[in-house]
Amino acid sequence: MGSLFYLRVMMQDIETLESELLGEIGNAKDLDALEAVRISAVGKKGRLSLMMRGLGQMAPEERQAVAPKLNGLKQTVLDAIDAAKSDLNRAAMEARLASERVDISLPVRPEMQGRIHPISQVTDEITEIFADMGFTIAEGPDIEDDFHNFTALNIPPEHPARQMHDTFYLPEKADGTRQLLRTHTSPVQIRTMQNIEPPHRIVVPGRTFRCDSDQTHTPMFNQIEGLVIDKTSHMGHLKGVLKEFCRAFFEVDDVEMRFRPSYFPFTEPSAEMDIRCTFAGDHIKIGEGDDWMEILGCGMVNPKVLAHCGLDPNEYQGFAWGMGIDRIAMLKYGIPDLRAFFDSDLRWLKHYGFVPLDIPTLGGGLSR
Ligand code: DAH
DSSP: OHHHHHHHHHHHHHHHHHHHHHHHHHHOOSHHHHHHHHHHHHSTTOHHHHHHHGGGGSOHHHHHHHHHHHHHHHHHHHHHHHHHHHHHHHHHHHHHHHHTOOOTTSOOSSOOOOOBOHHHHHHHHHHHHHHHTTOEEOOOOSEEOHHHHTGGGTOOTTOHHHHHTOOOBOOOOTTSOOOEEOSSSTHHHHHHHHHSOSOEEEEEEEEEEOSOOBTTBOSEEEEEEEEEEESSOOHHHHHHHHHHHHHHHHTOSOOOEEEEEEEETTEEEEEEEEEEEEEETTEEEESOSSEEEEEEEEEEEOHHHHHHTTOOTTTOEEEEEEEEHHHHHHHHHTOOOGGGGGSOOHHHHHHHOBOTTOOOBTTTBSOO
16 A cells, blocks of 8 residues: 555656646746756756666565656657757847848848059059050159259259159258159150160150149149150150050040150250140040140160160160159149149048049050
């Protein structure tokens, strides 16, 4: 009798434990809580483990009744824990997917806010055109000495051209010499001929400086120089190169050009080149009309310049030109005031600037 009563209590305890454990499993909010339930049930000192350990002390017939119950409960609990575990894992994955959602229809970030300055754009356009003709790009220092900026270019001291250049000088050094901010890109002609064996085919974009400021002049401005030196190049080649440049740069089939005799100390003969155009209000049309616009100075390199660079004028000859980048940029893109180039006004840059990935190429189009 007593043992039957004990058995019934035992069976009831097992049922109570089952509903308690299943309740705890259902309430477990995360994997840690679930693990705590597992340990409290089937861990070494878990409630179910202790009951199973008690089996050894039972009478055989009791054990026969209780053991399958306990084993069944253990399996039920382990199954319930597994099921809860995969529910929790799935919920965690869903929460993560929801929080990490990306809208793939959004534009690429960061958005391209920046713009390429028209001077950079036009410099790229010009160098692209000359690179295509086989020229390389050369550069030189902004701070020059008297020899490279003047004397070697056949502008000796007291030459009137020195007054015309309105030079910025640096403070006098101990040896009495003064460095200066280069007044043109022509000194790079000298540096190239001094340092590299001919033949030469270079273009030289860069900053230049003159003490001058009004609506069409800024103390800092940009030039691009060209130099060709070999044994046979002549004025006809100069005209051909510049014509090809104008057609490519202004993106027109033909540009009528005019060479006017001029004077530069470093070229002989010298010329200034005009292109045909029309002024219509503040708009300029290139290649047609009754007006002419001067865009560059050029000529055959003066034999005295070659000699200053250690080249034999009886063996070598060539041509050169120099052009203002800022002015030609204003011309091409209808920009009215030179000074705005250097104001760093973001509204201006947004209007006149270029999108960074629109790199000018001859194949893909220079200005599109
Ligand atoms: N250096 C001249 C200037 O700044 C421009 C120039 C004219 C450069 C004729 C040349 C040239 O190379 O041949 O005004």
